[in-house]
Amino acid sequence: MQIYGDSNSGNCLKVKWVCDRLAKPYHWIEIDTQKGDSRTPEFLALNGAGQVPTVVLDDGRALAQSNAIIRYLAAGSDLMPVDPFDAAKMDEWLFWEQYSHEPYIATCRFQMVYLGKSVSDLDPDKVRRGYSALARMEHQLAATRFFIGDRVSLADVALLAYSRVAHQGGFHLDGYGSIRRWIADAEQALGVS
Structure with a gap:
């Protein structure tokens, strides 16, 4: 899994923290939003909104929006209540x-x-x-x-x-x-x- 994120962004850190807590392997790709890295044609092909975080799963599917990503990653874990x-x-x-x-x-x-x-x-x-x-x-x-x-x-x-x-x-x-x-x-x- 690849995480495209800006290390200074709390929204990106949410994804990192969940992966680290659940021992999910990932490759972090630093995106400097202040320098326009999220506005390149390559990045916009992954996430048309041009926002981080964006995760590319092992099967090639991309997912954006921090809370949607962490819900997906944490499914079935102790970070999600059973009740x-x-x-x-x-x-x-x-x-x-x-x-x-x-x-x-x-x-x-x-x-x-x-x-x-x-x-x-x-x-x-x-x-x-x-x-x-x-x-x-x-x-x-x-x-x-x-x-x-x-x-x-x-x-x-x-x-x-x-x-x-x-x-x-x-x-x-x-x-x-x-x-x-x-x-x-x-x-x-x-x-x-």
């Missing part, structure tokens, strides 16, 4: 992560790390929504060790990717003790350093 309701709750968090977390936490990080913006230059609405996402996570993690009870799942993989580097987007986790505890627990459970 149908718990599995649906995991999906609920996966969808929420892409709609209500990543667009704010990751976007602010991108603007500060890659575009050189300061915190004062960030869109105040994105910052507000980022903190709203963190507040929802804090509320859940005050009640459960991981997002789906006591076991790490793909919900934790998805939300860990950008939460652990939220400070790079100007988000301070000082008042979020449950999130800070969860980051350490999730990193340990997933073997992420």
